[in-house]
Amino acid sequence: MKLKLIAFIMCICLLAGSLTGCRLAEQIEETVSILMDGGLEDDYEPVATNLGNTDEKVIDVTPLPKVDIEPEVEEQVIVIDDGESPEPVDTVDEYGEQQKSTDAISDITLDEMLKAERYYAYHTLKDDEKKIYKLIYSSLSTFEGKTPMPTKDPKVIDNVFSCVLADNPELFYIRGYNLIRYERGGIIEKLYLTGLFTMTKEDSQIHKKKADEYVDRCLAQAPQGTDDYEKIKYLYEYIIRNTEYDLEAENGQNFLSVFENGRSVCQGYACAMQYMMNKLGLFCIVVRGVTNNNENHAWNLVKSDGDYYYVDVTWGDSSYDVKADRWMASLPELPEVSYEYLCVTTKDIGPTHKLENYFPVPECTARKDYYYIREGNYFESVDDSRLREVFDKAYDRGDSIATIKCSDPAVYSDMKNYLTGESRVFDYLRGSKNVNYVTLDGFNELIFYL
Numbered sequence: 001m002k003l004k005l006i007a008f009i010m011c012i013c014l015l016a017g018s019l020t021g022c023r024l025a026e027q028i029e030e031t032v033s034i035l036m037d038g039g040l041e042d043d044y045e046p047v048a049t050n051l052g053n054t055d056e057k058v059i060d061v062t063p064l065p066k067v068d069i070e071p072e073v074e075e076q077v078i079v080i081d082d083g084e085s086p087e088p089v090d091t092v093d094e095y096g097e098q099q100k101s102t103d104a105i106s107d108i109t110l111d112e113m114l115k116a117e118r119y120y121a122y123h124t125l126k127d128d129e130k131k132i133y134k135l136i137y138s139s140l141s142t143f144e145g146k147t148p149m150p151t152k153d154p155k156v157i158d159n160v161f162s163c164v165l166a167d168n169p170e171l172f173y174i175r176g177y178n179l180i181r182y183e184r185g186g187i188i189e190k191l192y193l194t195g196l197f198t199m200t201k202e203d204s205q206i207h208k209k210k211a212d213e214y215v216d217r218c219l220a221q222a223p224q225g226t227d228d229y230e231k232i233k234y235l236y237e238y239i240i241r242n243t244e245y246d247l248e249a250e251n252g253q254n255f256l257s258v259f260e261n262g263r264s265v266c267q268g269y270a271c272a273m274q275y276m277m278n279k280l281g282l283f284c285i286v287v288r289g290v291t292n293n294n295e296n297h298a299w300n301l302v303k304s305d306g307d308y309y310y311v312d313v314t315w316g317d318s319s320y321d322v323k324a325d326r327w328m329a330s331l332p333e334l335p336e337v338s339y340e341y342l343c344v345t346t347k348d349i350g351p352t353h354k355l356e357n358y359f360p361v362p363e364c365t366a367r368k369d370y371y372y373i374r375e376g377n378y379f380e381s382v383d384d385s386r387l388r389e390v391f392d393k394a395y396d397r398g399d400s401i402a403t404i405k406c407s408d409p410a411v412y413s414d415m416k417n418y419l420t421g422e423s424r425v426f427d428y429l430r431g432s433k434n435v436n437y438v439t440l441d442g443f444n445e446l447i448f449y450l
Contacts, residue, residue, distance in 0.1 A: 072176030120285045121163035124359040132160045143201040149191040162358040169271040172254035173204040214259040228304040229369045240317045266314040270298040289356040307366035310349045312341035339371040372405040380407040382418050391428035404446040412444035
């Protein structure tokens with residue numbers, strides 16, 4: 001879930017500024033000043049002000065309802081008498097089918113599989129927790145029934161279960177687990193776990209086939225022979241352009257919502273990104289936490305060319321803001337993709353995302369694959385030649401916008417004055433007599449519509 005309106009969603013909170021081709025500043029309709037809740041300021045609402053008009057518009061921004069992204073947990077307590085043994089009994093699932101499987105995974109096969117880096121959460125566990133992880137994974141992946149746990153601590157099971165889901169988006173048919181506690185005199189003697197399945201094993205195979213057909217179509221167009229960044233960017237854009245944010249999305253907590261229906265919430269976006277990254281042999285896990293508006297949220301930790309970065313596909317999708325429709329007519333065409341959260345550092349994402357993970361993650365400090373740096377749109381000072389490159393590149397690619405990202409508020413102020421205050425933006429436009437633009441104060445960013 002998102003706590004604020006970002007990048008292009010931010011655009012809903014403004015009226016487009018307009019410049020004419022004239023160099024006379026007094027004939028220029030001033031840029032719009034946007035106050036965005038980007039986690040940098042507290043307790044203020046987005047305000048759209050057209051400085052060329054005395055009317056002020058205040059946009060009512062209502063937080064979206066919370067989405068529960070944690071697995072469901074059911075508990076069953078069985079009290080046993082003295083002399084009675086806490087032995088397992090057969091269980092029947094919600095479909096009326098016996099939940100016992102003959103497709104058990106051998107320890108050797110599982111050990112080999114879990115050596116891969118993609119099983120990141122598994123590698124953060126202690127040896128006794130890894131044993132529990134393997135039991136839970138085997139039980140869920142084979143639709144096994146009642147599985148004994150080698151611990152009497154429900155908290156350990158809960159943490160390890162979350163690690164299993166974090167590593168394995170292909171367990172899309174799991175909504176949680178049922179923990180059966182055998183107690184004698186109030187003391188736990190034995191714990192058994194049963195997965196809570198959303199469908200039968202046969203149905204899961206049908207859905208898996210459909211999902212893989214979607215993924216195959218996507219990956220067939222993925223960049224070949226390029227570095228990790230280009231592939232990550234491609235998947236980020238592909239998911240966003242083919243998915244709408246929808247609180248009512250079916251299977252919103254797993255990748256089926258993206259692959260089958262093209263409508264999802266944060267957990268679905270993150271799981272889809274992870275699954276496709278893994279298919280390309282790239283490192284990606286789902287991490288969870290809250291936004292600075294205390295909304296539950298899920299996003300990704302990725303590795304690009306040896307360095308860790310955060311990626312938030314949900315916040316990159318302008319369809320996130322379901323409140324925007326009534327303002328669309330008064331705005332320039334909204335860019336489909338926001339790149340504010342493509343390959344960012346821990347420091348970058350910290351003001352708006354707070355981790356509440358069950359396993360530790362590395363600090364993300366690298367900057368070389370941050371979108372704006374990689375694309376050449378990041379400025380630490382006003383630079384005429386580089387500005388020309390940004391606009392020329394946008395024109396040559398047929399882009400509808402040119403974005404200028406500034407390193408800090410001081411550079412942003414200088415850039416805004418240079419491009420809009422002095423109307424120097426017309427030095428870089430190809431014959432345009434006027435231009436619509438957006439200034440994003442909370443992000444030190446300017447967007448010009450070409």
